[in-house]
Amino acid sequence: MNKKGSYYRYLNRIGWLYVTPAMALYCVFMLYPILSSLYLVTRKWKGFSNTFYGIGNFIRMGQDSVFWKALGNNFLFMAIQIPIMVGLALILAVILNQGIRKFRGTLRVIYFLPCVTSLVAYSVLFRILMQTNGLFNNMMLNAHLIAQPIGWLNDPFWAKATIIIALTWRWTGYNMVFFLVGLQSIDTEIFEAAEVDGASKWRQLISITLPLLVPVLLFSMVTSTSGTMQLFDEPNILTNQGGPANATMSAALYIYRQAFVLNSDFGYATALSYVIVVISGIFAFIQIRLLGGKDK
Amino acid sequence: MKRIVMGLMVALAIVVFVPGTMVAAGAKTVTVWYWDVNFNGYSMKQAAAVYNKTHPDVTIDIVEIPQGIDNKIEAGLQAGGSGLPDIALFQDFIIEKFVQNYPGIFVDLKAAGVDYSKFAQYKVGPMTDKGKIYGIPFDTGSTGFWLRTDFLKQAGLNPDNYQKNLTWKQITDLGVTVKAKTGKPLIAYDSTNIDFVRIMVQSAGAQFFKKDGSLDLRTPAMKQALTTLKDLNDKGLVYVTEGWNNWISAFNNGDTAGFLQALWIIGTLKSKPDNAGKWMVIPTPLLSGVPGAQNASNNGGSSWYVFSGSKNKDIAVDFLKSTWASTAPDALEFYNTILKGAGAMGTYLPSRNGSNYTAKDEFFYKNQAVYADFAKWMEKVPVMMYTPNYVAMTTAVQNANLLMLKGELKTVDDVIAHAEQEYKQTTGQ
Numbered sequence: 001m002n003k004k005g006s007y008y009r010y011l012n013r014i015g016w017l018y019v020t021p022a023m024a025l026y027c028v029f030m031l032y033p034i035l036s037s038l039y040l041v042t043r044k045w046k047g048f049s050n051t052f053y054g055i056g057n058f059i060r061m062g063q064d065s066v067f068w069k070a071l072g073n074n075f076l077f078m079a080i081q082i083p084i085m086v087g088l089a090l091i092l093a094v095i096l097n098q099g100i101r102k103f104r105g106t107l108r109v110i111y112f113l114p115c116v117t118s119l120v121a122y123s124v125l126f127r128i129l130m131q132t133n134g135l136f137n138n139m140m141l142n143a144h145l146i147a148q149p150i151g152w153l154n155d156p157f158w159a160k161a162t163i164i165i166a167l168t169w170r171w172t173g174y175n176m177v178f179f180l181v182g183l184q185s186i187d188t189e190i191f192e193a194a195e196v197d198g199a200s201k202w203r204q205l206i207s208i209t210l211p212l213l214v215p216v217l218l219f220s221m222v223t224s225t226s227g228t229m230q231l232f233d234e235p236n237i238l239t240n241q242g243g244p245a246n247a248t249m250s251a252a253l254y255i256y257r258q259a260f261v262l263n264s265d266f267g268y269a270t271a272l273s274y275v276i277v278v279i280s281g282i283f284a285f286i287q288i289r290l291l292g293g294k295d296k
Numbered sequence: 297m298k299r300i301v302m303g304l305m306v307a308l309a310i311v312v313f314v315p316g317t318m319v320a321a322g323a324k325t326v327t328v329w330y331w332d333v334n335f336n337g338y339s340m341k342q343a344a345a346v347y348n349k350t351h352p353d354v355t356i357d358i359v360e361i362p363q364g365i366d367n368k369i370e371a372g373l374q375a376g377g378s379g380l381p382d383i384a385l386f387q388d389f390i391i392e393k394f395v396q397n398y399p400g401i402f403v404d405l406k407a408a409g410v411d412y413s414k415f416a417q418y419k420v421g422p423m424t425d426k427g428k429i430y431g432i433p434f435d436t437g438s439t440g441f442w443l444r445t446d447f448l449k450q451a452g453l454n455p456d457n458y459q460k461n462l463t464w465k466q467i468t469d470l471g472v473t474v475k476a477k478t479g480k481p482l483i484a485y486d487s488t489n490i491d492f493v494r495i496m497v498q499s500a501g502a503q504f505f506k507k508d509g510s511l512d513l514r515t516p517a518m519k520q521a522l523t524t525l526k527d528l529n530d531k532g533l534v535y536v537t538e539g540w541n542n543w544i545s546a547f548n549n550g551d552t553a554g555f556l557q558a559l560w561i562i563g564t565l566k567s568k569p570d571n572a573g574k575w576m577v578i579p580t581p582l583l584s585g586v587p588g589a590q591n592a593s594n595n596g597g598s599s600w601y602v603f604s605g606s607k608n609k610d611i612a613v614d615f616l617k618s619t620w621a622s623t624a625p626d627a628l629e630f631y632n633t634i635l636k637g638a639g640a641m642g643t644y645l646p647s648r649n650g651s652n653y654t655a656k657d658e659f660f661y662k663n664q665a666v667y668a669d670f671a672k673w674m675e676k677v678p679v680m681m682y683t684p685n686y687v688a689m690t691t692a693v694q695n696a697n698l699l700m701l702k703g704e705l706k707t708v709d710d711v712i713a714h715a716e717q718e719y720k721q722t723t724g725q
Contacts, residue, residue, distance in 0.1 A: 046684075047397025048373070060724045067721075131542045133551070153538040154487065155702070240488045240539050244702075245695035246718075260367045262688045262722055264397055266374075 041274065043267040050267065057271035067272060070242070070249040071279075073160070073235075077250075078228045081164045086220060088172045090213075093179035094205065108180070111173030123237035126166045127153065130238075156247035159239050163248050166234055171227070175220045182216035183209065222287050229280050232256065251276055325355045326612045327381040328600075331365050335560070336385055336598070339434070339634040343619040346630045350618075354611055366390055373398050382606040383616065385434070387598045388422050393684035395425045402430040403602040408613050410621050416643040421679035423599060430601055432620045433643045437558035437596035438674040439495050440577040441467065442565075444480075445661045447553040451477035455576055455661060461591040463584040464496075464524045471533040474553045482533040484552040485525075486543035487698040490690040491595050492556055496521035499593035500586040501678035504693075509683045511719050513693070513712045517586045522700070522708040524583070529701050536701055556580070558595040559670040563639045566659055576661035579673055592676035597643070620644065635667060643674070685723050692718035 044053035061067060092111060096104055114122065129135045130152035137149040152162045186209065194204050210217075231250040235242045241257070242249030251272070259269035330336040337360055344356035359381065361368055366387075372380040386394065394401065406412060406429035412420050419433035441462075445455040451474045458470065471482030485492055497504065502517030528534050535552045537543040547555045548568045565575055579591035600620065602612045619627050623646050632650030634640045647653075648671050656663040683689075696715035699705045705714055719725075 047394075048399065049397075064721045064724070066718060127539065128541075131538060132536075133542070133545065133549075151538075154536060154698075241691075243488060243695075243698075244538065245698050258722070260370060262691070263685065263724075264370060264393070265724075268724065 037270050037273075040267050040270040045265045045267040047264055053267060057268045060268060061271055061275070066246055066249065067251065067254055069246060070251045070254040071275070073247075073249060074229055074231060074251050076160065077163060077167065077231060078225060081167050082221065082224045082228065084164070085168045085172050085224065086175060086217070088168065089175035089220070090179055092172065092176045093183055094209070096176070097180060097183045108177065111176050113173065114170045115174035117170075119233040120237060122170060123166070123233055126162070126169075126238050127240075130162055151244075153239055154244050156244055159244055159248050163231075163234050163239060166238055167228075167231075171224065175224070178216050178220055179213065182213045186212050218287065222284055225283050225287065226280055229276060229283070324353055324608065324611060325357055326383060326608050326615055327357045327359060328383040328385075329359055329361050329365060329369070329381040330385040331361055331363075333360055334563070335638050335640055336434075338638040339640045340385075342630050342634050342637070343615075346619050346626050347615050349626070351615075354615065356615065369394075373401060377401075377603070377605040380603050380605065382608050382612040383600055383602050385598050386431070386601055387596070388419065389682045389686050389690075391422050391431065391599065391601070392425075392682045392686070395423070395430060396684050401604060403604050403606075403609055403613060404428040405430060405432065405602070405613065405616075408617065410617060414621070414623075414645050416645065416674055416677065418594060418677045418679045419597065419599065419643045422682050423601075431599035432601075432616045433597075433599045434620070435560065435597050435640050436643045436670070436674050436677075437560065437594045438641070438670040438677060439499075439556065439558045439580045439593045439595050440670065440673065441554060441556050441579070441581055442547070442561070442575055442577050443554040444547075444550065444571075444574050445576050446574045447474055447478050447480050447550075450474075459576065459578055461579050461582060463582045465584065467581045468524070468528055468531065468533065471528065471553070472531055475531075475533055478553070480551070480553045481535040482553050483528060483535065484537060484543055484546040484555040485534045485701070486537050486540060487694065487701070488539050490694045490697070493518075493521045493525060493693065493697060494690070495556055495580060495593045495595050496524065496583050498595075498678060498680050499580050499590055500583045501588040501590070502586070503681050504686075504689050505681055505683045507681075509685070510725070511685075511689060511716060513715055517583060517589075518712065519708055520583050520586050522697070522711055525697065526700060526708060534701060536698075558597075559641060559666065560596065560639060562666065572659050573661060575659070576664055577666055577669065579669075588678075590676050590678070592673040594674075594677040594680070641667060641670060641674075685719075685725070688723045689715075689719055692716070692722065 041057060042053060042055075043050040044056060096107060130137075132149050132151065132154065134152075136152060137146075140146045141149065150158050152158050190208055190212075191204060194208060199207070230252050232252040235248045235250045235253050236256075239248040241261075242253050255269045255272045255276070258272065259266050328340055330340055337358060340356075340358050344358065347354065347356065365384070369380065369384060372378060406427075410429070410432065412429055415433045416436065419436070420429060423429055423431040423433070443455065443458065448455045448458070448470075453470070453473060462470075467482070474480060474482060483492075497515070497517045500517035500520075502515045504512060504518075506512045525534070535546055537546050543555075544564055546552055548565070548571065550571075559577075565571065580593045582591050583589040600616055602609050602616065606612055618624070619630060620642075621627075621644065628647050628650065631642045631644060631647035632652050634642070635650065636652040636655075652667065653671055654665060654668050656665045657667070660666055692715040695718060696705060696711045699714065700708075700711045705711045
């Protein structure tokens with residue numbers, strides 16, 4: 001017994017040794033920033049000097065309609081873009097899984113490629129395509145679909161549409177791959193049994209495929225939601241710093257601008273990022289409850 | 297034994313993750329950070345070559361930071377000054393933020409003996425704080441109104457009649473005629489910056505801020521500038537673009553008959569050789585009705601600064617002084633070289649007698665001697681006060697302007713109120 005105890009102690013020590021590097025990195029890059037943010041958030045920052053500000057940053061936040069508008073944009077993108085993207089990804093996955101078998105590998109690569117391109121490169125590319133005299137407008141003008149060029153980057157409404165289109169282009173294939181894996185992991189015997197019972201293809205999709213895909217769906221929704229909460233590169237580059245006139249400003253971009261572009265106010269930026277943390281937490285909680293609840 | 301080996305491996309892993317701090321810089325190396333290889337980089341390399349003639353033992357290491365140089369420097373300052381160069385280039389409009397928010401980070405070059413009376417005074421203003429002067433002024437952003445003479449001729453106008461001081465009223469009338477005859481709007485306007493309105497406001501010697509640093513948009517100059525822009529837009533003379541490259545292609549491809557910008561755009565114009573002989577530049581139009589208005593303004597321009605935390609700051613200061621701020625023949629010829637080579641016009645007044653300053657330029661309509669004109673206009677440029685909140689102000693104003701051009705804000709007062717509100721919210725002041 002005693003011998004076994006010392007063996008476990010030995011294992012324990014080795015175990016701790018293994019996790020030491022990870023723990024060290026965690027402390028330096030996660031724990032320390034989180035702790036220091038508790039200090040930052042109470043300060044009014046100005047270059048080298050900063051003064052105690054109490055909850056002043058939060059009071060200021062309450063009056064900052066640009067921030068709330070930015071946060072509203074995050075929700076808007078979430079509410080519109082995620083359903084479109086998940087729907088498209090699901091349709092593509094089902095088609096790839098059942099219909100087209102021949103080019104499945106090639107098509108999978110084509111759909112997956114956008115999400116491995118660099119964020120900056122694709123934002124710049126979309127920017128060029130969608131400017132007033134860009135390819136998008138010219139093609140539609142030539143096809144007589146529109147009489148006037150659309151202000152994809154210039155008009156507050158269309159700029160939002162531009163962001164949604166770009167995000168959908170980039171992430172649909174990524175989510176599709178998860179759905180595809182999910183679909184392939186469903187036992188074909190279930191479908192055979194349904195076939196014998198006389199269930200139509202549609203019925204099978206609704207009653208078998210979708211319910212069994214719920215875990216994958218949940219994963220995809222949670223990652224997409226948190227991804228959209230952190231939306232940064234697209235409004236920064238594609239629509240030029242949240243333009244036109246803050247129409248596509250996102251919360252993360254606004255935080256960055258507060259810290260590095262506008263005022264060097266790291267205290268205020270920290271206070272703003274607390275809001276994002278709280279919202280992201282609530283979202284993850286709700287989604288796990290809503291989608292995961294049925295299984296339990 | 298095994299455990300010792302494992303411990304060593306873990307230690308090694310940790311060491312690998314800790315960035316090395318052992319990079320030994322040569323004793324006499326001066327590092328310079330800048331952006332834009334062909335303009336700023338070219339100019340600094342010429343200066344280094346001049347200095348190395350007399351100081352072959354000093355290495356000037358010129359490093360390009362293509363994007364976000366301010367952010368990189370600010371991050372370095374927040375980290376206690378680590379990783380910063382000896383010399384860096386700053387935009388004139390951003391420098392007050394650094395001087396005021398980070399006191400003491402730059403070497404006082406006035407105390408180091410630089411004669412600032414020899415520089416254009418509007419460049420010295422922003423780098424001066426409490427009697428100390430921190431930078432070596434570099435290029436001018438002396439502005440003019442650029443016109444496509446071929447479109448003017450198509451509209452039945454003689455370009456020569458417009459090569460003089462005009463008012464915005466006269467320019468608007470010109471635009472109406474050109475638009476009616478050729479269908480071309482007069483002005484390419486980039487909605488992602490504030491250049492157009494800024495150039496107008498500065499031409500009247502007005503400011504965006506009061507002396508105490510608080511926002512002041514309700515000036516006669518600002519109101520007149522916005523009224524003029526709105527009038528141009530209402531008459532269909534403004535071609536709105538959504539970014540720098542888009543804006544450049546608008547006038548380079550002949551979508552508009554003109555635009556308002558500083559002389560450093562010359563390189564961009566010349567990148568389109570088809571347009572040789574077509575462009576001319578006239579003085580910045582007069583914001584008439586506003587006291588102090590002149591036919592001259594400025595847009596952009598940057599200056600060199602030495603960090604006081606630099607180990608080689610004495611060499612760095614000596615380098616800048618003996619090239620960028622010296623009347624030695626070599627130094628003056630250096631200014632002449634960068635004007636020809638990069639289109640970079642310095643603001644060191646003794647350098648203006650160089651041969652390239654008066655040279656005629658075949659690219660322009662009737663071989664206009666554009667540099668001589670810009671140098672002449674540069675003398676009249678008034679000093680502008682930027683304050684640490686300049687970027688917040690430009691963002692708020694450019695956003696409100698766009699809403700006006702889109703018709704969402706109807707009056708000039710609405711535009712100013714909208715800009716003031718956004719400024720108040722984003723700065724918390």
